[in-house]
Amino acid sequence: MENKPESFNDEIDLRDCINVLIKRKVAILAVFLVFIVAAAVYSFNAPKVYLAEKTISIAKIEKPLISPQEAVQVFFGRQILSSAVDKLPDLSIKQLKDNLKVTALKDTNFISLALEHRNRHQATKILQEITENFINQFGGKYQQRIDLIENQIEVITAQKKEIEKQVAALKSRNEEENFGAYALAQNAVSNYQKIYARLTGEIFRLKEELAQSEGYAIAEPAAITKDPLRPKPILNIVIAAMLGLIFGVFTAFSWEFWKNRQE
Numbered sequence: 001m002e003n004k005p006e007s008f009n010d011e012i013d014l015r016d017c018i019n020v021l022i023k024r025k026v027a028i029l030a031v032f033l034v035f036i037v038a039a040a041v042y043s044f045n046a047p048k049v050y051l052a053e054k055t056i057s058i059a060k061i062e063k064p065l066i067s068p069q070e071a072v073q074v075f076f077g078r079q080i081l082s083s084a085v086d087k088l089p090d091l092s093i094k095q096l097k098d099n100l101k102v103t104a105l106k107d108t109n110f111i112s113l114a115l116e117h118r119n120r121h122q123a124t125k126i127l128q129e130i131t132e133n134f135i136n137q138f139g140g141k142y143q144q145r146i147d148l149i150e151n152q153i154e155v156i157t158a159q160k161k162e163i164e165k166q167v168a169a170l171k172s173r174n175e176e177e178n179f180g181a182y183a184l185a186q187n188a189v190s191n192y193q194k195i196y197a198r199l200t201g202e203i204f205r206l207k208e209e210l211a212q213s214e215g216y217a218i219a220e221p222a223a224i225t226k227d228p229l230r231p232k233p234i235l236n237i238v239i240a241a242m243l244g245l246i247f248g249v250f251t252a253f254s255w256e257f258w259k260n261r262q263e
Contacts, residue, residue, distance in 0.1 A: 017253075024252035031251055035244025036237055043233035049116050051229040052123035055220035056131050058109040059142040061149070061213045066138060068104030071111050075102045075134060084129040088122060096126070110219055116229060124222040135216040142215055153206050156199050163196045 021028065058064045058071055066074070074080060081093050101114040113130065117123035170189045 020252055020256045021249070024255060027255060028245070028248035028252050031248035032241065032244040035240040035247065039236045039240030040233065043231045043236045046231045047118050048228035049118055049230050050120045050123055050224055052115045052117065052120070052127050052222055052224040053220075054113045054127045054131060054218065054222040055105075056111050056113070056134070057214060057217050057219045058111060059138065059214060059216045060109050061142075061145055061209055064109045065142055065145065068109060068111055071134075072102045072104050074137075075111070075113070075130065076100070079137070080130055080133045083133055084126050087129065088126070091126075100130075109214070120224050124224055127222045131218060139216050146210065146213065149206050149210055153203055156203050156206075160196060160199050160203075163192050163199070167192050167196070 058066060058068060076097055078093060081096050085091050085093050085096060099116040103112045103114075104110075105112055113127055115123050115127055117126065167189050170186075170192075
């Protein structure tokens with residue numbers, strides 16, 4: 001006859017577990033309350049941190065003059081950050097870098113800046129200073145490109161006017177003149193017209209570039225969160241309550257296990 005397996009002494013009985021919880025309810029409650037009180041004290045006394053955000057557009061003529069990825073690296077350069085730090089003695093470049101997040105928005109020429117700071121007014125002021133430094137550093141290069149294109153248009157326009165004069169002079173020749181000279185004149189007119197068409201196309205292309213060009217600009221002004229980014233008292237207390245309950249139950253069973261071993 002087969003022997004039925006005997007129940008092991010170390011099997012956990014659900015009833016025993018409930019009895020332990022009831023027996024050690026005071027300890028569980030004490031640990032639970034300690035966690036909640038600690039979370040509440042921290043949440044209501046910790047410095048409030050706000051989030052300021054801003055978006056700028058990178059200048060482009062056909063394509064961005066500087067890639068968004070390069071722009072992100074430039075924003076973290078000492079040249080851009082130093083003037084903002086100089087105006088705030090309690091802020092270092094390292095602290096600013098740690099709290100600043102710069103992101104290139106995918107498939108666009110926009111850069112998003114986000115700064116965490118304890119002072120709402122200073123957060124917007126810092127972002128304003130940083131973006132102004134960036135625009136001042138690269139805005140001149142954009143204007144140089146625009147001026148160059150406008151000069152090209154002026155030169156090409158002058159060339160077109162000269163060609164128009166040449167064509168008018170050649171067309172005024174009488175067919176009764178020497179046939180060879182007349183044929184050469186007509187051939188010259190044809191060549192001039194081709195050049196004229198090419199120059200017209202070039203002017204159209206350059207004007208199209210100007211029409212589609214965009215300078216460095218603030219796409220979205222600095223906006224700061226109304227409520228602090230952290231701490232979040234309610235969330236902290238809820239998490240603390242869950243951890244307190246878990247740790248309280250663990251403490252109760254550990255205590256009971258230790259007491260049983262002592263007996």
